[in-house]
Amino acid sequence: MEYIYCDVIIIGSGLAGLRAAATAAEAGRGLKICVVTKVSGPRSHSIAAEGGMAGVLYPEATGDSYELHAYDTVKGGDFLVDQDAAVLLAEEAPREILYLEKIGVPWTRAPDGRIAQRLFGGMSRPRTAFAKDKTGFYIMSALYRHVRELPVELYEEHLATRLVVKRRRFLGVIALDLRRGELKLFRGRAGVVATGGGGRMFKLTTMGYANTGEMWGLALRAGLALKDMEFVQWHPTALVPSGILISEAARAEGGYLVNRLGERFMKRYAPQKMELAPRDIVSRAIVSECEAGRGFVHEESGMCYVGLDLRHVDRERLKERLPLLLEVVKTYAGIDPSEDLIPVAPAVHYFMGGIHTDTYGRVLASDGSWVRGLWAAGEAAAVSVHGANRLGSNSLSECSVWGRLTGEAAAKYAMEAPQDPAPDAEIKLIYEEEERRIFDKLLHRETGGISLGQVKAAIQNALHRGAGVFRHGSELERAISELTKASAQIGQINVHDVGRVYNMELKELVELDGMALAAHVVLLGAYFRRESRGAHYRLDYPARDDAKWLVHTVAYKYGEGIVVRWEPVRITRWPPEVRAY
Incomplete structure (x- = not known):
């Protein structure tokens, strides 16, 4: 040891x-x-x-304050x-x-030499300091x-x-x-x-x-x-089909979101903030446009998407403020944002x-x-x-x-703090137990076993089904059942590489073992929370319910199961109000 x-x-x-x-x-x-x-x-x-990175740096010049942030x-x-x-x-x-x-850190500067700050979604003042888009x-x-x-x-x-x-x-x-x-x-x-x-x-x-x-x-x-x-949180603008992030900075610098009809559709969902509404609102808007048949369809993947339009933004400004974006979309989509729409859709962020x-x-x-x-x-x-x-x-x-x-x-x-009171014998026992779990239970080859990729895909599919941009009780029940079945198969996974040095298959298996347990908490929390709030939108409970659900979900392990309880939110200054943008 x-x-x-x-x-x-x-x-x-x-x-x-x-x-x-x-x-x-x-x-x-x-x-x-x-x-x-x-x-x-x-x-x-x-x-x-x-x-x-958000922070109130120049309140006198911008009219900003800590309280407003x-x-x-x-x-x-x-x-x-x-x-x-x-x-x-x-x-x-x-x-x-x-x-x-x-x-x-070389923060981008304004013409007067101060740290430049841009407006981000849901912010009422430009308070986001940045270093280009890197x-x-x-x-x-x-x-x-x-x-x-x-x-x-x-x-x-x-x-x-x-x-x-x-x-x-x-x-x-x-x-x-x-x-x-x-x-x-x-x-x-x-x-x-x-x-x-x-x-x-x-x-x-x-x-x-x-x-x-x-x-x-x-x-x-x-x-x-x-x-x-x-x-x-699902970020509204990930590059289709790879999922690479297209920063909110693109919309902060004047980018529009358009559907296949050429409409700036955010006017239907957040008429005051438009593209700079909070991310949950923009993500739901994009999915809604797709479900209404107003999105584009990516030929190879079949993914529905909308267009991020930067064609009206000065190219020199793009080079100065968004150099990474220009590089990424050219490399991974073969697109010049000065001439073409960037295909974007929501992805987990x-x-x-x-x-x-x-x-x-x-x-x-x-x-x-x-x-x-x-x-x-x-x-x-x-x-x-x-x-x-x-x-x-x-x-x-x-x-x-x-x-x-x-x-x-x-x-x-x-x-x-005083010296650690745990006896060495107790710690040694814990270590040996973990050694057996990793090298005896997880790292083994089993004839006819299940592949790691198969189980991982099942877990990912269950979360995608149950904890997507839009959720529903029946889909959550099905997702929990699928996740339970997939999690039970982790012990049957066939590890092909039984070596120890740089065994990436073992690494992925250890990660998967922990991931599956956390995934249960995601789905259980979504199932029990029977309201819509922020990134959690239940089609069968579309309203926010402050009377019952202005609470935090707290989950912990008890035996082989998960216990869920709730704690009140600490409200010290601002009572809940209608969230309009």
């Missing part, structure tokens, strides 16, 4: 994870900070963020947002934008370089397989070293989970291949709770739900008590700042703000 002691263990190396690592290293001088991540280098999905966030989240979290986001985000500038690339490049200069140890290509939690206390994490094919035990006083989202649970997503969502399954097995997992935490990212157990020494940040967590629908450009702000807050708190806890 390889045993690595760390004072603070950060799982995940995206914006939230690296921001937590940087802060922990700066706040806890002399502490051993470890980052455990299944990717190599700055390749976490944060690098793919395009549009920008918080209100837009609460309204955009269809009032399922915990309002103290929205206020915290608004107050702290500007500090993070300036921090990132200090470590080398914001995530510039942020991750600068932050990764900065972290490498700090006393932080990076364990790259290490796939977390088990969170070690005993007696409501974080003890460490077990991870599979993909390079060597060995399990390692990381013991620590404090931990931060920052593993991102799970778009690859679905058939069509803008997310990278590393975003498989298995950490949510690991969290459930460790006795943690998940919150609001039914709220899955973000999870508003995640590991149940309090406002400051402290991870909560099934009974609502704090799991001592453990925090979560970014898309992996649900601090309830996005509610039922995330506004574009709030995600980078969330990752940076809560990355810093959790990193600071974890370092402080590690400096003050």
Whole structure:
């Protein structure tokens, strides 16, 4: 058993994870900070963020305020947002934008030299700072370089397989070293989970291949709770048929959405905001246009889509503000946006739900008590700042703000906490149990077994059927049945590669095992929530129901099943109102 002691263990190396690592290293001088991540280098999905990062930088010039940013966030989240979290986001985000500038992020500048900001969907003021349309690339490049200069140890290509939690206390994490094919035990006083989202649970997503969502399954097995997992954001403009993100920045720079009749159809759905309505509204509008027969049809895939029209936007402005878009659509669709419509359709983009935490990212157990020494940040967590629908450009702000807050708190806890009370014999037993699960139960060849791809496709199909842009009780029942059947087959999967070094088949199987458990929570939450709110739209319950459903869904594992309960939303300033755009 390889045993690595760390004072603070950060799982995940995206914006939230690296921001937590940087802060922990700066706040806890002399502490051993470890980052455990299944990717190599700055390749976490944060690098793919395009549009920008929200924050009130120049209130006098724009008429903006922290309160207005918080209100837009609460309204955009269809009032399922915990309002103290929205206020915290608004107050702290500007500090993070300036921090990132200090470590080398080259924010695009306005003619007067200030950081340029563009208007994003659901925002009432232009408050999204950006670096062309490669914001995530510039942020991750600068932050990764900065972290490498700090006393932080990076364990790259290490796939977390088990969170070690005993007696409501974080003890460490077990991870599979993909390079060597060995399990390692990381013991620590404090931990931060920052593993991102799970778009690859679905058939069509803008997310990278590393975003498989298995950490949510690991969290459930460790006795943690998940919150609001039914709220899955479909980004309205993914390139057809690949699903590659076409940033909201394209609409912020003046792009139109048109159907095959040439109509700017958003006038039917959000006449005030048009293309810059919140993402849930625009996604439903596109699907509605397709169902009404007003969409285009992609010949090879049969996918229905609409056109993103940038032909009226000055080409030099496109080159300056949207260079990545020009490159992507030319490479993957053979299109020049100055001359042709870009084919776009909704794809899974973000999870508003995640590991149940309090406002400051402290991870909560099934009974609502704090799991001592453990925090979560970014898309992996649900601090309830996005509610039922995330506004574009709030995600980078969330990752940076809560990355810093959790990193600071974890370092402080590690400096003050007593020595880990768990006896070595108990930890050794946990490690051996995990070793048997990975190498005996999952890694085996079975004659006539089921293929990994077959089971994965069944899980993705079940989620696509039940948790799509539009949902219905009967479809959810069918999807839950299909998912249950597919999950039961995981133990029968035939692994062809029984080697250990860089066994990508084993890696996918471990991910699938965790993903399937998390997928159950998504579908159960959607089935029980009998209303329509934000990204969750039930055709059989089309109205928002504040009397019954102004609550968070909290799910946890009990025996072999999942228990679902509900908690009230924290409303501190703005009572729910009709959400009109």
